[in-house]
Amino acid sequence: MGxxxxxxxxxxxxxxxxxxxxxxxxxxxxxxxxGVTVEKKEGKLRYQKNEYDVIDLPGIYSLGAFSEDEIVAMDYVLSDDADVIINVIDSSNIERNLYLTSQLLEMGxxxxxVLNMTDEAEKRNIKIDVFGLSKILGVPVISAVAHKGxxxxxxxxxxxxxxxKKKTYDNPIxxxxxxxxxxxxxxxxxxxxxxxxxxKWTSIKVVEGDSHVLKRLEESKIGKEAVEAIKDFxxxxSKDSFELEVVDSRYSFANSIAEATVSRPAKEVETxxxxxxxxxxxxxxxIPIFAIIMLVVFQVTFVIGEEILGGIAAFLIEGLGGLIEKLLMSVNSPEWLISFSINGIINGVGAVIEFVPLxxxxxxxxxxxxxxGYMARAAFVWDNLMRKFGLQGRAFISMIIGFGCNVPGIMSARTMDNKKDRMITMFINPFMSCGAKIPIYTVFIAAFFPNHGALVLFSLYALGVIVALIMAKIFNNTLFKGESSYFIMELPPYRLPTIKNVLRNMWTNVSGFIVRAGTVIFAVVTVMWVLAVVPAxxxxxxxDSLLGAIGSFLMPLFKPxxxxxWQESVALFAGIPAKEAVVGTLGMLYAGEYMEEGKALVDAIRENFTQLTSLSYMVMVLLYTPCAAVLGTIGKETKSIRWTVFIALYTFALGWAAAVTIYQVGSLLGFG
Amino acid sequence: MINYLNTLRKGEKAKIESIDAGKEATKRLYEMGLNTHATLNILKNDIGPILASVNGNKIAIGRGLAGKVAVSKIKE
Known part of the structure; x- marks a missing residue:
């Protein structure tokens, strides 16, 4: 037995x-x-020689059909896969949290x-009768302060x-x-x-009109007659609001229990x-405070991540390259192996690894x-402005997360419960300049704008935001015209993050980046290397190489x-599987070509670009088709290939048009 | 007297009487603790969303939606 x-x-x-x-x-x-992009966290608990599987379901306010998170949680709870469910409740917030509890009890x-964070409730002078709560519900209740263990x-x-005990419960609602x-x-x-x-439970959900349950029923073999009977119902x-009446009965239940067991101070304690x-x-x-916080975030990122740690990483990789080269030469390795190791892997993948610290x-x-808890405040203060572009404040959180990586940025749109907000937020996220694009900018900045790095970088990020907002407005007035949206959001209390949690989340993201560097980017660079050295x-x-032929073929497209x-065209092409591969490919191609002159990538770029073309190139990189991982996520989240293809194409067109405009206008003004 | 949530001022207290929003939005409000008869403390109402406290828990509600929540003021 498992x-x-x-x-x-x-x-x-x-x-x-x-x-x-x-x-x-x-x-x-x-x-x-x-089948979905909802994160599944599993772990193991050891206790008295036994091992238990622990599953962390997504955080939700209720079990229903509103969002993928809710559906995942609902289906899992109903599947009876779990032997027991721990319902974690915020002690300061029992009334609302008991709603979810009532749904779990409804399922029996x-x-x-677990009454969590009882210390916070105490500070706010909220008194909870834990014993009474357990007695009324018939469910074991334990107070805890989880972050202190x-x-x-x-x-x-x-x-x-x-x-x-394998207890089950009768529906108390x-x-x-x-x-x-x-x-x-x-x-x-x-x-x-x-x-x-x-x-019994299904019947309640049918009356409530839960679309997920209705869909499941239609898919299962209950027969046409039954399906029709439900539809008739x-x-x-259609004019009755059973849905809200059912919700209301759960609430009455939750409230009656809270009233009997929770006492709050007459005047709320100021926290x-x-x-x-x-x-x-x-x-x-x-908004000014937000701007300052973001400025500090980027400043610290670049000073510590790039200048200090990034430099060390670059130094180590270069050293490693030299070491490997010597080692390979000492064992008389064939020329191609040395070339592949140094030009392909060290220069290509190394260019990416250097950015791990940043x-x-x-x-x-x-x-x-x-x-x-600050992100919720950021959404709050931006809501007013975002509304002018047909978005809500929460879209802004997705945009900020997109600065790290568009994949979680797009996934975070899931917290928005209406379709229009969600779709537009996903569609504009690729314009948020993600972490993987930073290597590209820094190389170009080093080559052409060494004294104005921060300004150029800031302008690129700002341009991305501006394009995103304009596109949001356009989508709002065209594709999703007339669809309404609403904004409700909890502002949780500020909490000092635990180092463990922050480190764990960072590691999830960074290890993802490293794994990509080791797999997708490695594969792309390898393919590019092979294409670059054939035919013999x-x-x-x-x-004259195959890669050269592809680049030459694409060149007319990018000439304007x-x-x-041709290298520049090929690098853009390589950036579609993964953005990191743009620098990787340029590194490999130029290092290969410039090997004998012994110049670094930055020098090579300085020779092949001008200030103006470096700008149009960076803007192209900023705006054009997002990487394969992002497209995959959009596909999963929208459940539509057509939207995915649409995004891949419209972003490309937009990036191309912007790059062409910059180059043409710049040339006319004599910056060429 | 019936007022709408978006017209209340900072520091005022109110009880929710009825919600006349779409089903989805109404359900969301319910889930956040803004069901009928819940009492609210208005914490902020200047620009942007209205911030109200429900049982000491802070909920931001967009202005459009707040205009569909009918409340009665509670005098201290």
């Missing part, structure tokens, strides 16, 4: 993941739920409730106990008479049919969060902001943008 399974369910900001980390320690594995699942042993004991009557009616329809979920009651917020989301100060620092700081009759790295050499 390990017993424990699943964690809870609201966002309830400290669920912190508890997951406390329970599993370093024993974790992060993957994806099948084996539960253990308090309550860990009690939780484990209760959880193991609950697994042994009282629906109103009318709704109850309809639930029975649906139950009648479904009786004896093969349905994927428990019948909804058609007939540190209130004090900080008075400044941070102030009408006048909010990306590490950037992710550390973005992760810190995220965990501290051609001079390697020359225009001023990219005069």
């Amino acid at each position: 390990n017993r399974k424990i699943a964690l369910v809870g609201n966002p900001n309830s400290g669920k993941t912190t508890l997951f980390n406390v329970l599993t320690g370093a024993n974790q594995h992060v993957g994806n739920w099948p 699942k084996n539960l253990v409730i 308090e309550g860990k042993n009690e939780i484990i004991k209760e959880v193991v106990n609950a697994i042994l 009282k629906y109103n008479k009318n709704v109850l009557h309809h639930i029975e009616h649906i139950e009648e329809i479904l009786k004896g049919k093969k349905i994927p979920y428990p019948i 909804h058609r007939f009651h 540190i969060t209130d004090k900080i917020d008075r400044i941070f989301i102030n009408k006048y100060l909010g 990306i590490t620092v950037l992710y550390l700081m973005l992760g810190f902001l995220e965990d501290s 009759s051609a001079e390697p790295y020359s225009q 943008a001023g990219f005069g050499t």
Whole structure:
């Protein structure tokens, strides 16, 4: 028999993941739920010679069909895969958190409730009758302060106990008479049919009109008649709001329990969060403070990540290259192997690895902001301005995350519950200049703008943001015209992020980058190297090689943008699988060609570009087709190949047009 | 007297009477604790979203949506 399974369910900001980390320690594995881009965190808990699998479900406010996160959580809980469910509740926020609890009880699942962050509740003078809560619900309730590890042993004991007892619960929620009557009616329809979920629960969800459950029912073999009967029911009651009545009955249940067990001070205690917020989301100060924070983030990223650590990394890679070259020569390796190792791998992949420190620092700081609760404030202060472009404040968070990498940026659009906001936010994210593009800019900046690096970089980022906002406005008025949107968001209390969590998140992202450098980018560079040295009759790295032929073929397309050499075209082409490969490919091609002169990549670029073409090249890189990973994510998130192709093409067209405009206008003005 | 959430001022307290928004938005409001009869403290209403506290928990609500939430003021 496999390990017993424990699943964690809870609201966002309830400290669920912190508890997951406390329970599993370093024993974790992060993957994806099948078919969707929702992250699946699994870990192992060892207790008294037994091993348990712990599954961290996505943070959600309710189990329903609103978002992929909710569907994943709902399906998992219903699948009965878990032997017990830990419902993590934020103690300062019991009323709202109990809504999710009521849904879990509605499903009748084996539960253990953890009242987390009781220290914060205490500070706010909120008193909770833990014993009473447990008694009324009939569910074990344990108080804990997960980030300090308090309550860990009690939780484990209760959880193991609950697994042994295999308890299930009767649905405690009282629906109103009318709704109850309809639930029975649906139950009648479904009786004896093969349905994927428990019948009582399914009937409630049908009356509630949960689109996911309805879809599942249609897919399962309940017969045309039953499907039609359900459709008739909804058609007939299209003016009734059973959905809200069901939600309301859950709320009444949650409220009655909170009323009986929670007492709050007559006057809310002013917290540190209130004090900080008075400044941070102030009408006048909010945006300037945001700008300062971002400026510090980028400044620190570049000083520490690039100038200090990046330099060290470059030095080490160069040294390693020399060492390998000597080693290979000493064992009389064939010429091609040396060429491949040095030109292909060291110059190509090395160009990417040099940026690991920079990306590490950037992710550390973005992760810190995220965990501290500041990101929600950023969304809040930007909402007003974003609205002018037809977006909401939360879109801004996705954009900021996109600065690190567009993949999580696009995935974070999932927190937006309406389709229009979500789609537009995803469509514009590729214009957010991601970490992988930084190497490209820094090389060009070193070659042409050594004294104005920060300014050029800042301008590129700003241009990306401006293009994104303009496109948002255009999409809003064309593709998604007339669709409404709304904005509701929780501003969680500020919390000092734990070093462990920040490091863990950073590592997830950075290791992803390193793995990509080792696989996709390695593969791209290898393919490029092979193309560059065949056919044997051609001079390697020359225009006569196969790669040269491809580049020459593409060259006319990029000629109006001023990219005069075939290498430049090929590098853009190589950037579609992975943006890091642009520099990698340029490194390999130019290093190959300039090997005998012994000049570095920067020198090679200085010889092949002008200030003007370097600008148009950087803008092209900024705007053109995002990398394969981003396109893949867009495909998964939109579930549409057509949208994915559309994004690949329109971004390319936009990048090309911008690069051409810069080059042509610049030439006219005499900057050529 | 019935007011709408977007017209309340900082420091005022109110009880939610009814919500006349789309189903999805209404459900979202419910989930965030803004169900009927919940009491709110208005923390901020100048530019941008309205910030209200529900049980000491801060919720930002867009102006458009706030205009669809009918409330009655509670006098201290």
